[in-house]
Amino acid sequence: MSNSSTAPPTIPHTVWLARGRHVGSDAADVVRRQLQRLKDREVIDDHLEPDADDEPDAFQPVFEARWRVEGTVTVRARLTLPSAPEPGSAAADGQEWVLVAEAERVWDPRWPSPATVFWPEDPEDTDAGWDHVTVPGLRFREVNPLPSDEKELRRLFRSCAQDGWSIHVVVHEAMTPDARGRLPLARLLPESLRHRVVEHRATPDQLRSVNWALLREFDFQVPRGGAVVLPTSPAAPGYDVRDFSVRSVFLDGSEPTELVDVLRRYAASARPLPEGGEAAVTALREQWRLMTLEEELARERRLVAMYAEALEAMTKSRDLYRESADRANEALAALRESAGAVSGLPPEASVSPLQRTFGRLRDATKALRPASPVDADRADPPRDDDRDRS
Incomplete structure (x- = not known):
């Protein structure tokens, strides 16, 4: 845990972000064809794949797209395909992608999902293997059964808490649902939530083991026949399990109104940016290349x-x-x-008091020294009577 007292940056309310994996061949080509398809249908205004010379991370394919919602609100989005992992590594199963979109005002979950701008939405499409979560074994838009082993449960919940890019919700079946109840809840969610929410489903007899794992990891439980949204690790300061849990979810094909409300409030709450999220948002804002003529003029x-x-x-x-x-x-x-004026004074005037003091001391010291014979002879010349005696 970090010892820094500085609060981590939170996800801006204008931003939609997600991360996942594409399982299939040539993810970049799938994105290119999808963007051009939507451009031809005038679903989006334009798209761009910046030149390698203009992109600092040239080894990472980058795609930009812009479109309008509600007729006037512009959305800018940037999808990055980070460099592929080494073959044989644990993360080598698929191509990771990072998608960040920002609108000109607070994001509305009813708006179209940015994921379907870059990826095919039809599950039957052969190129639609993009909805895998970075947590191994999980997918968006599908029901993800919880494992029966308690250690695996704890490991899974711990991994989900580290995945701040997605919203993980645990749903418990009060009784075995019918065919309609076994369908994913994602199809009933607002469009912008469908590709961010990961639904974990617990069978009726798993309640005890699931709650044991939840207590160990998060210190709370899921209500029987209800649902709970898992917090990130560390949890956001405003997270309260009572605000993000539902006592009853009717798995009968009807819209789960209460659960949708909880998910919308959680998505709009002040949650910390996930690892790598701040860099992704900064890149969208500062490295944007897809500009209109007016924007280019304003930039110049x-x-x-x-x-x-x-x-x-x-x-x-x-x-x-x-x-x-x-x-x-x-x-x-x-x-x-x-200095010139001082040099024109009499010699004694140019001598400092300290120099005069040292001169007097030197003269006094010479007077006190005994005279040498040579000095005595020089000092006392012979008198006349002394010469007569000789």
């Missing part, structure tokens, strides 16, 4: 304004440097004039 105007500000700042810096240099030259000239 912003660049011109930015360069003008930088030039003005450089000019001010140059002027300040020149002013400082002029002041320094004036101070140096004044110092030289003052």
Whole structure:
């Protein structure tokens, strides 16, 4: 657990994001054909596959698309296919994909799912193997039976808690449902939730083992015949199991109104961005290439304004440097004039008090030293009577 006191960034309310795996051949080609199909039908406004020279992560195929919802709200979306894992590795089963979309206002779950812009929606389509969850063995749009082994249950729940890209919900069957009740609940959810929700289904006799695993991992249980949304790990600060659980889910083919409301509120709650999510949102906003003519002009105007500000700042810096240099030259000239004036004074005036003090001490020390014979002879020349005696 991180010791940082800084709260992690949360998913912006304008953003829709998901991650999964495509199982099949040439995921990039499937995306290209789907985008062109929707462009021809005028479902989307345009799409683009940025050139490798323009894309920092050139080894990762990137696709951009834009469309409008409710006639006027523009949505921009970016799908990335990260580099494929090494053959034989645990993650080598399929091509991972990351999809981030952002609207001009708060995301409405009733809007079309961005996943169906890049991937075929028809489950019967041979290219529709894109809806595998990154947690092995799970799929969107399908019922995912829970394992019977309790250790496997705990391991699965732990992996689901680490998957902050998806919304995992556990549904318990109060009794064995009929054919309509065995169908996935995803088909009854709002469009933008269908490809983010992972439905885990517990049979009637699994309630005890499922609740044992839930208690060990999350410290709560699923109501008999009800459902509960699993939190991320660590859980969002505002997560309360009472707000995201349902006491009864009728598996009779009717719309699960209460469960839909819970899922919508959970999707709109302040949840932390999953690992890699912040980078994906930043790339969508800062590396976007699919622009209209008006957007390109606005972008160029912003660049011109930015360069003008930088030039003005450089000019001010140059002027300040020149002013400082002029002041320094004036101070140096004044110092030289003052040094010249001092050199024109009498010698004793140019000697500092400290130098005079050391001079007096030197003279006093010389007076106290005994004179040498040579110095004595030089100091006392012979007198006349001394020469007469000799």
